[in-house]
Amino acid sequence: MFSRYKKNSDPAPAKPAPMEAVGSGNPQPRAAEAKPEPRAGAIMRAAPVQPLRAPAEVVAADKEKKRKDRLMELKVELHKRLLENLNLAALENATEANLKSEIAAISAEALDEMSVALNKDDRTTLNQELYDEVMGLGPLETLLKDESVNDILVNGPKRIFVERGGKLTLTDVTFKDERHLLRIIDKIVSAVGRRVDESNPYCDARLADGSRFNCMVPPIAVDGSLVSIRKFKKEKLRIADLVQFGAFTEEMAAYLQAAVSCRLNIIVSGGTGSGKTTTLNALSSFIDNTERVLTIEDTAELQLQQIHVGRMESRPPNVEGKGAVTQRDCLRNALRMRPDRIIVGETRGEEVIDMLQAMNTGHDGSMTTIHANSARDGISRLENMVAMAGIEMPLKAVRNQIASAVNLIVQASRLQDGSRRMTSITEITGMEGEVISMQEIFRYERLGLAPDGKIIGRFNATGVRSHYSERFRSWGYNLPASIYEPIG
Numbered sequence: 001m002f003s004r005y006k007k008n009s010d011p012a013p014a015k016p017a018p019m020e021a022v023g024s025g026n027p028q029p030r031a032a033e034a035k036p037e038p039r040a041g042a043i044m045r046a047a048p049v050q051p052l053r054a055p056a057e058v059v060a061a062d063k064e065k066k067r068k069d070r071l072m073e074l075k076v077e078l079h080k081r082l083l084e085n086l087n088l089a090a091l092e093n094a095t096e097a098n099l100k101s102e103i104a105a106i107s108a109e110a111l112d113e114m115s116v117a118l119n120k121d122d123r124t125t126l127n128q129e130l131y132d133e134v135m136g137l138g139p140l141e142t143l144l145k146d147e148s149v150n151d152i153l154v155n156g157p158k159r160i161f162v163e164r165g166g167k168l169t170l171t172d173v174t175f176k177d178e179r180h181l182l183r184i185i186d187k188i189v190s191a192v193g194r195r196v197d198e199s200n201p202y203c204d205a206r207l208a209d210g211s212r213f214n215c216m217v218p219p220i221a222v223d224g225s226l227v228s229i230r231k232f233k234k235e236k237l238r239i240a241d242l243v244q245f246g247a248f249t250e251e252m253a254a255y256l257q258a259a260v261s262c263r264l265n266i267i268v269s270g271g272t273g274s275g276k277t278t279t280l281n282a283l284s285s286f287i288d289n290t291e292r293v294l295t296i297e298d299t300a301e302l303q304l305q306q307i308h309v310g311r312m313e314s315r316p317p318n319v320e321g322k323g324a325v326t327q328r329d330c331l332r333n334a335l336r337m338r339p340d341r342i343i344v345g346e347t348r349g350e351e352v353i354d355m356l357q358a359m360n361t362g363h364d365g366s367m368t369t370i371h372a373n374s375a376r377d378g379i380s381r382l383e384n385m386v387a388m389a390g391i392e393m394p395l396k397a398v399r400n401q402i403a404s405a406v407n408l409i410v411q412a413s414r415l416q417d418g419s420r421r422m423t424s425i426t427e428i429t430g431m432e433g434e435v436i437s438m439q440e441i442f443r444y445e446r447l448g449l450a451p452d453g454k455i456i457g458r459f460n461a462t463g464v465r466s467h468y469s470e471r472f473r474s475w476g477y478n479l480p481a482s483i484y485e486p487i488g
C-alpha cells in the first residue's frame, strides 16, 4: 500500500504554499516545505482500492484549504480593526482609490503588529476582500462582478453555488460562518428598509445594481440562511443574440416580429430561469416607438428601448404590514393611464383578471409571462389563477375569456444540458365546445444526445399556417409561406 502511495505521490506539487510563510516572518517558501511529507491523513485517503484523488493533489488541496482558512481568520481580525480605525462617516464621500489605500495602510499596520508576513498576492486578495466586506457584500462581491454568472445560490455559509450557461456549480467562495452570512444579508435588506429575523424570516429585495435578491433565515432555513440572487444584466440579450445562441431561428424571429408588431397578445410561458423575462424583453424590441407602453413588475428587470415607456414596480408591505402596492393595484391604475400596451413582468396571482380584461378591451399587444411547462399547461395555470382570485365564473366563461384574450403562447425551456430554447410557439385559435383550441406553429425537436451530454435537436415548423396570416398581411408583414414548411 505504501509503495503505491509513493508511486502516486511523485512528483511533488510544484506550487509553493504561500500561507506556510505566515507567522514565520519569512515570505519565501522553504525548500523542505515544497515537498509533501506523507502524513497519516493523506495515506488514509490514498489507501482505498480506487483512490479518488492522487495524494499529491490531496496534499495541495489541503494546503490550499489551510491557506484559505488562515486568510479568513486574518480577514476577520483585520475587519474588526478596520471598523475601529476607519472613519465610517467619511466613507460616503471617499473615492474607491482613497478607501483602498486607507484599507491597505491600516491592514499593513495591523499585520505588522501581529508579526504576520504575507506575500504580495495574498496581501492584494486580503485587501480586496476587506474592501468588499466594508463597502460591498463581502464574499458575494466576486461572484456579483463575474459577468458569466447568472444566479448565485447560497445554501448556508459554506455552500455557494453559481449558475453559468444553464449549469449549476459549487464555488470555493464561503462565508466565515452563519453570523457573517447574516451580517451581509442584514446589510442588503436594511438598505431597502426591511428587516429579517426570527419573526420575519424571509425577504425580497433588490441590490444596488438591480439584481433580484431573496433570503430566508433560520430557524425556517434549517441548515443556515438561504439566499438566491438573480443577477441583473445591463446588456440584455437581443433578438439577434438569442438567434445566435440557438434560442430560436431567424424564421421564428420573423414570425415573432410580425406577431408583436401586429399587436397579438402574447404570453411567454416557462419554468424558473428558463429565459422568460429575457424573451419578453427581446420581444418588446419589436414594439413601435410611437406606442405608449406601461410595464408592471414585482422587480423591475425589463429594459424597453422605446421612448414612451412608463415603468411601475409593486411594493411589498413594510415591517408593520402596511403600504403594500400590488401588481394588481398597479395594473388597475395603469388602465387609467391611457396605455397602448401593458406588459406585466410575471402574472402569478389575482392580477390575471385585470390582465385578461386589458387584453380583451383594446390594449392589444399586451404581454406577460407565466410559470408553466407547456402552452396547454399555461392555459390551465391561467384558469387556476382566475379561480384562486375568487371570481365565480363558469369554467366555460373563463375559457372564453382566455381564448379571446390570448393570441399566442411562446414556451421557453431550459433543457437538461443547460441550453435555453424556445421549444414551442403556439397560437390560440378559439374555442371548440368547452375546449380552447390551439395550433403549434414551431417546435424544437430533440433528436438525440451527444456523448458530451449536449442535446442534439433542431427547430422545425409544424406545417400549419398561421391563424393570423391575414392580419400579418394587412399590417404589411408578408411572411413567405416557406417559413411554415417543415424540414425532414
Ligand SMILES: Nc1ncnc2c1ncn2[C@@H]1O[C@H](COP(=O)(O)OP(=O)(O)O)[C@@H](O)[C@H]1O
Binding pocket: 150, 151, 230, 231, 233, 237, 242, 245, 247, 270, 271, 272, 273, 274, 275, 276, 277, 278, 279, 420, 421
Ligand atoms: N437563450 C439564452 N441563452 C443564454 N442565456 C440566456 C438565454 N435566455 C436567458 N438567458 C440567461 O438566463 C438567465 C435567466 O433568464 P431569465 O429570462 O431571467 O429567466 P426567467 O425569467 O424565466 O426566470 C439570465 O441570466 C439570462 O441572461
Ligand SMILES: [Mg+2]
Binding pocket: 276, 277, 278, 346
Ligand atoms: Mg423572470
